Amino acid sequence: MKAEGARRRDVTVADVAKAARVSKAQAARALGNYGAVSDDVRERVLAAAEELSYRPNELARSMNTGKSHTIGVVVGDIENPHFGLATRGITDTAKKAGYNVILVNTDEDRAAEVDAVRVLLDKRVDGLIVAPASSVDTGHLQEVHRSGRPLVFIDRTAGDMPVETMAVDMARISREATQYLLDAGHRRIAFISTLRTDAPYTPGMTLESSQIADRIEGMRQAFLESGLPFPEDLVRLNAGDEDSIRSITREVLRGPDQATAVVASDGLIALSVVEAIQELGLSIPADVSFLMYDDFAWTRLTTPPLTVIAQPVYNMGVAAAKALIRQMEGQPPAAPAQFTATLVRRGSVGPCREAAEDPLSRRAGARLS
Amino acid sequence: MKAEGARRRDVTVADVAKAARVSKAQAARALGNYGAVSDDVRERVLAAAEELSYRPNELARSMNTGKSHTIGVVVGDIENPHFGLATRGITDTAKKAGYNVILVNTDEDRAAEVDAVRVLLDKRVDGLIVAPASSVDTGHLQEVHRSGRPLVFIDRTAGDMPVETMAVDMARISREATQYLLDAGHRRIAFISTLRTDAPYTPGMTLESSQIADRIEGMRQAFLESGLPFPEDLVRLNAGDEDSIRSITREVLRGPDQATAVVASDGLIALSVVEAIQELGLSIPADVSFLMYDDFAWTRLTTPPLTVIAQPVYNMGVAAAKALIRQMEGQPPAAPAQFTATLVRRGSVGPCREAAEDPLSRRAGARLS
DNA sequence: CATCGATGTGAGTCCGGTCTCAATCCTACG
DNA sequence: CGTAGGATTGAGACCGGACTCACATCGATG
Numbered sequence: 120m121k122a123e124g125a126r127r128r129d130v131t132v133a134d135v136a137k138a139a140r141v142s143k144a145q146a147a148r149a150l151g152n153y154g155a156v157s158d159d160v161r162e163r164v165l166a167a168a169e170e171l172s173y174r175p176n177e178l179a180r181s182m183n184t185g186k187s188h189t190i191g192v193v194v195g196d197i198e199n200p201h202f203g204l205a206t207r208g209i210t211d212t213a214k215k216a217g218y219n220v221i222l223v224n225t226d227e228d229r230a231a232e233v234d235a236v237r238v239l240l241d242k243r244v245d246g247l248i249v250a251p252a253s254s255v256d257t258g259h260l261q262e263v264h265r266s267g268r269p270l271v272f273i274d275r276t277a278g279d280m281p282v283e284t285m286a287v288d289m290a291r292i293s294r295e296a297t298q299y300l301l302d303a304g305h306r307r308i309a310f311i312s313t314l315r316t317d318a319p320y321t322p323g324m325t326l327e328s329s330q331i332a333d334r335i336e337g338m339r340q341a342f343l344e345s346g347l348p349f350p351e352d353l354v355r356l357n358a359g360d361e362d363s364i365r366s367i368t369r370e371v372l373r374g375p376d377q378a379t380a381v382v383a384s385d386g387l388i389a390l391s392v393v394e395a396i397q398e399l400g401l402s403i404p405a406d407v408s409f410l411m412y413d414d415f416a417w418t419r420l421t422t423p424p425l426t427v428i429a430q431p432v433y434n435m436g437v438a439a440a441k442a443l444i445r446q447m448e449g450q451p452p453a454a455p456a457q458f459t460a461t462l463v464r465r466g467s468v469g470p471c472r473e474a475a476e477d478p479l480s481r482r483a484g485a486r487l488s
Numbered sequence: 489m490k491a492e493g494a495r496r497r498d499v500t501v502a503d504v505a506k507a508a509r510v511s512k513a514q515a516a517r518a519l520g521n522y523g524a525v526s527d528d529v530r531e532r533v534l535a536a537a538e539e540l541s542y543r544p545n546e547l548a549r550s551m552n553t554g555k556s557h558t559i560g561v562v563v564g565d566i567e568n569p570h571f572g573l574a575t576r577g578i579t580d581t582a583k584k585a586g587y588n589v590i591l592v593n594t595d596e597d598r599a600a601e602v603d604a605v606r607v608l609l610d611k612r613v614d615g616l617i618v619a620p621a622s623s624v625d626t627g628h629l630q631e632v633h634r635s636g637r638p639l640v641f642i643d644r645t646a647g648d649m650p651v652e653t654m655a656v657d658m659a660r661i662s663r664e665a666t667q668y669l670l671d672a673g674h675r676r677i678a679f680i681s682t683l684r685t686d687a688p689y690t691p692g693m694t695l696e697s698s699q700i701a702d703r704i705e706g707m708r709q710a711f712l713e714s715g716l717p718f719p720e721d722l723v724r725l726n727a728g729d730e731d732s733i734r735s736i737t738r739e740v741l742r743g744p745d746q747a748t749a750v751v752a753s754d755g756l757i758a759l760s761v762v763e764a765i766q767e768l769g770l771s772i773p774a775d776v777s778f779l780m781y782d783d784f785a786w787t788r789l790t791t792p793p794l795t796v797i798a799q800p801v802y803n804m805g806v807a808a809a810k811a812l813i814r815q816m817e818g819q820p821p822a823a824p825a826q827f828t829a830t831l832v833r834r835g836s837v838g839p840c841r842e843a844a845e846d847p848l849s850r851r852a853g854a855r856l857s
Numbered sequence: 858c859a860t861c862g863a864t865g866t867g868a869g870t871c872c873g874g875t876c877t878c879a880a881t882c883c884t885a886c887g
Numbered sequence: 888c889g890t891a892g893g894a895t896t897g898a899g900a901c902c903g904g905a906c907t908c909a910c911a912t913c914g915a916t917g
Contacts, residue, residue, distance in 0.1 A: 131903055142867040147904065154906085155864050177610045178551050179903035183872045187547065189590070189611075198576045200569055207567045210593050219607060221558070222591045224579050238588060241546040242558075390785045415786070416759045422791035500873055511897040516875065523876085524894055548873035552902040 130171045138167035150175065181243065189219045190443060191239030193249040194274075195227040199387055201413050201432055202250070205273060208436020209248060216444050218245070227252045227315070233259045246270065246443045251277040254329035269446035273439040274432075276329040283442045283452060285435040289330055292428055292460040293337025294344075296382070296410055299462060301345050304471030305380040305408060309353040309371040310338060311364065311392060312384035320354040331356075331384065334412075338382075353378050361391045368395035372407060379407060379471045386413035393421070404469030414463055423466030430460045499540045507536035519544065550612065558588045559812060560608030562618040563643075564596040568756055570782050570801055571619070574642060577805020578617060585813050587614070596621045596684070602628045615639065615812045620646040623698035638815035642808040643801075645698040652811045652821060654804040658699055661797055661829040662706025663713075665751070665779055668831060670714050673840030674749040674777060678722040678740040679707060680733065680761060681753035689723040700725075700753065703781075707751075722747050730760045737764035741776060748776060748840045755782035762790070773838030783832055792835030799829045 136146035141160050148154040149164035150173070156164075167173075181187040192209055194202045210220050221244060223235040232252045236259050239247060246269030251260060257277045264270050264282055272284040300308050314331045318324070326332040335354055342349040353371055358364045368391070371378040381396070383389035389411040396407055403409045403423060411418070414429030438456045445452060505515035510529050517523040518533035519542070525533075536542075550556040561578055563571045579589050590613060592604040601621045605628050608616060615638030620629060626646045633639050633651055641653040669677050683700045687693070695701040704723055711718040722740055727733045737760070740747045750765070752758035758780040765776055772778045772792060780787070783798035807825045814821060 133903080143904090144867055144869090144906085145865080147906085148866090151905070155866085157865060160865080174606070174610055176551075176612060176903055178547055178556065178612050179872090180905075182545075182547050182551060182874090182903085183905050185872085196576075197566065197579070198569070198572050200567070200572065203567050203569065203572045206591075207565075207593065210566070210591065214593075219590055219592070219611065221588055222575075222579065223588070224576065224583070237543070241543055242588070243545060243547050387785075390789060393789055416756075417784070417786035417789070420759060420762055420786070421789045502873080512874090513876085513897055513899090514895080516873095517896090520875075524896085526895060529895085545873055548902090549875075551873085551904095552875050554902085 129176075130173045131176070132173075134171060135164060135167045135173050138171060139163040185243075187243050187245055188217060189221055189242070189244050190440070190447075191221050191223065191235075191242075191244040191247045193223050193225060193232060193235045193239070193247065195225055195250055195252060197222065197224055199385070200415055201386060201430075202274075204432040205250075205436035205439075208433040208438075209273075209440045212437045212440035213444070216440075218440075218444065225252055227313075229253050229256055236260070236263060240268070246447045248273055248439050248443055249277075250274040253327040254278050254332075255325060255327050269443055271439045271443045271446070273435055274330070278329075283439075283446075283455065285439040285442070285456060285458065286330075287430050287435075287458045287460045289333035289460070290337040290340070292462065293334040294341045295337075296428055296462050297338045297341035298345070299464070300380050300382075300408065300410065300468065301341060301347065303380075303408065303468055306347060306471070307350055307353060307376065307378045308338065308380045308382060309350075309355065309378035310335065310382045310384065311355050311358050311367055311371070311388060313358050313388055314356045314384075315359065316356050320351065320356050322351055334384065350378075358388050364388050364391035365395040365398075368392050369399060372396065372399055372401065380468070381407060381409050383409070383411040386411060386415045386418075389413075389425075393425075403467050406472065408469055408471070409467040419465070421467075425467045426465045427463050428460050429463050431458050434458065498545075499542045500545070501542075503540060504533060504536045504542050507540060508532040554612075556612050556614055557586060558590055558611070558613050559809075559816075560590050560592065560604075560611070560613040560616045562592050562594060562601060562604045562608070562616065564594055564619055564621060566591065566593055568754070569784055570755060570799075571643075573801040574619075574805035574808075577802040577807075578642075578809045581806045581809035582813070585809075587809075587813065594621055596682075598622050598625055605629070605632060609637065615816045617642055617808050617812055618646075619643040622696040623647050623701075624694060624696050638812055640808045640812045640815070642804055643699070647698075652808075652815075652824065654808040654811070654825060654827065655699075656799050656804075656827045656829045658702035658829075659706040659709070661831065662703040663710045664706075665797055665831050666707045666710035667714070668833070669749050669751075669777065669779065669837065670710060670716065672749075672777065672837055675716060675840070676719055676722060676745065676747045677707070677749045677751060678719075678724065678747035679704065679751045679753065680724050680727050680736055680740070680757060682727050682757055683725045683753075684728065685725050689720065689725050691720055703753065719747075727757050733757050733760035734764040734767075737761050738768060741765065741768060741770065749837070750776060750778050752778070752780040755780060755784045755787075758782075758794075762794075772836050775841065777838055777840070778836040788834070790836075794836045795834045796832050797829050798832050800827050803827065 132147050132150060133143050136143045139146060145160050146164045149156045149161045150168060190213055196202055197206060213220050221239060225231040225235055229252050247263060248271050250273050254275060254277045257280060260277050264280060270282050272282055274286055276284050276286060312331050314328050339349045355367045358367050381392060383392045396403060401407050410426050412428045414427045418425040418427050435458055501516045502512050505512045508515060514529055515533045518525045518530045519537060559582055565571055566575060582589050590608060594600040594604055598621050616632060617640050619642050623644060623646045626649060629646050633649060639651050641651055643655055645653050645655060681700050683697050708718045724736045727736050750761060752761045765772060770776050779795050781797045783796045787794040787796050804827055
């Protein structure tokens with residue numbers, strides 16, 4: 120009846136107990152559904168709770184159960200549909216199992232990630248799912264793992280830490296995709312990535328991102344297997360904002376020894392790369408072949424539709440959440456899942472123009488200057 | 489030195505106090521940086537904390553400060569970049585102010601939303617940002633508001649609740665866009681939306697979504713102002729999955745009195761609509777004009793680039809977070825922000841074919857059968 | 858009819874912090 | 888030299904539940 124009066128402080132078990140004229144302990148039992156409670160008491164308590172519209176304080180509950188029923192998710196950028204989908208997979212699964220998700224964005228910045236992890240730990244999340252910004256600088260993650268808190272990596276690995284990781288075998292798919300381009304006669308294949316580094320790419324350098332490192336490695340392997348020299352000069356990192364992506368694209372597509380195919384390392388930079396290509400007056404795939412990571416729905420709508428590398432991102436999210444939940448509930452880990460990306464051949468890769476003029480060189484494996 | 493030994497339970501103020509040989513109260517003061525503490529004690533405590541790598545338990549802290557420094561965000565679908573961007577705006581702003589974000593997805597399902605709100609309240613979030621799934625059935629939100637917990641709506645309104653709302657004036661932009669189509673000679677303009685309803689659209693019906701209701705209203709106004717009859721039969725709701733979007737698109741584009749322009753109510757269904765148009769062998773904008781809500785970057789890449797209605801989503805997220813923070817910190821609300829969407833004319837809207845054949849009817853306002 | 862085990866029940870502790878309050882120290886002023 | 892008043896400090900209450908423990912209660916068993 121009287122909806123008012125509840126002003127400020129919210130009702131607690133003690134209030135309910137008083138209203139039901141039983142002890143706090145009994146009220147707690149009836150409410151929490153544990154221990155032994157007589158039907159009479161249970162009814163009175165439940166009625167009182169209803170009347171006062173009692174809601175348990177999860178903070179208090181968490182404090183002495185030690186479980187917050189919350190998991191922390193740390194990703195580089197939710198704005199990127201790649202992570203959006205993964206997050207969706209995680210939250211869907213978490214919710215089903217009764218867990219909530221605290222989401223933190225790091226902008227792929229390690230300092231922000233360190234901070235995020237610390238904050239989540241302070242909030243006593245039951246477990247963490249992280250897309251490590253760096254697979255090299257992993258001190259903070261190792262600490263989490265050492266402390267025994269459940270942890271799962273998604274999308275990338277972090278060094279060789281013995282932590283369950285839900286990611287695609289990038290080297291494999293990169294090799295396959297590169298082979299596909301090689302078969303089409305391309306020899307000058309550019310790879311453009313946002314990965315921030317201190318210096319331009321050089322063969323032996325250590326890359327923060329396992330993903331990118333693996334992709335480059337895959338390309339190298341494909342070239343190697345075909346007995347062709349890997350065009351290291353066309354690996355271009357630090358494609359941060361639109362302007363730099365554009366200028367890098369222009370660079371690799373101009374000059375005497377320009378690229379005939381371009382691989383974009385994610386769906387976000389792909390947009391600027393394609394625009395830059397169009398601005399140069401080049402057409403895909405007649406003049407330049409194009410390939411990108413991430414199978415976003417819009418890639419079917421462009422002219423031509425884009426050839427992409429599809430990753431089972433949603434499923435990786437689901438698997439990450441499931442694995443984490445298993446860890447949190449003390450169950451043994453399931454068999455490590457294997458995620459395979461697939462090359463979706465649409466229309467943006469065509470035969471290499473120069474190669475077409477010289478049919479001989481279209482056969483991979485042939486020796487050429 | 490001894491990193492081990494910490495097994496299980498984590499270190500508390502009491503532990504630090506003991507190590508620094510001071511009382512729990514003093515340790516807490518030094519750590520929490522409040523009250524009066526001598527330099528000597530502070531140093532000892534801080535050193536001990538460092539040594540034991542003490543980290544405060546935010547749960548405990550929240551419990552008796554009553555502030556969790558966490559805000560709850562409830563959206564329909566993070567997978568949709570529209571919300572992805574908004575979320576980004578919210579989290580960026582929240583983080584800057586020292587707040588964390590718990591994200592909950594509702595799949596635009598009211599029951600899920602009710603549940604989400606309850607859970608967040610149980611977790612004692614300091615405030616809520618909600619994109620209401622329904623602007624009609626708002627009991628749970630009214631309750632939140634009545635209880636005095638800070639609340640801000642984003643993207644949509646919820647009835648006429650006196651709650652700060654960060655949304656675009658949909659009726660206005662819809663009228664403008666419709667006028668644009670009318671000026672191009674279109675009279676049969678279809679509007680396709682995912683909004684779930686029990687029955688097909690009929691003029692007087694109550695729509696759960698204020699957004700959609702406003703858009704339809706804007707269209708009606710534009711027709712009215714031009715003295716033209718509003719084609720109610722072309723308002724098509726319940727475009728849930730790809731298949732239904734496709735079949736609806738086919739329906740409105742076939743038959744004797746088919747639509748000459750199609751408006752897609754969000755970026756996700758736009759994909760299927762465009763595909764369906766292409767499958768019908770129709771070309772944009774020669775045969776059909778197309779317009780969509782949300783200015784996603786890929787809309788620049790299609791052929792032709794798509795004409796869209798751009799909404800300042802990120803900024804709405806920022807504003808929502810700012811408004812909420814103001815509320816949570818007891819400051820007076822800022823002047824209500826006004827967000828205006830803009831019509832980005834690219835290439836997907838062209839003159840109406842039939843109209844072109846009869847130049848007279850291109851002048852809006854003319855009476856026609 | 859005494860005994861035993863299975864409930865029921867209330868008092869009180871604990872979780873890990875914050876915060877009040879009274880006691881103790883110091884130092885400068887009269 | 889005595890002491891008022893601010894700076895320090897420690898004991899303990901408290902936040903809101905979960906849970907332990909000791910103490911009934913009660914029907915069933917021997």
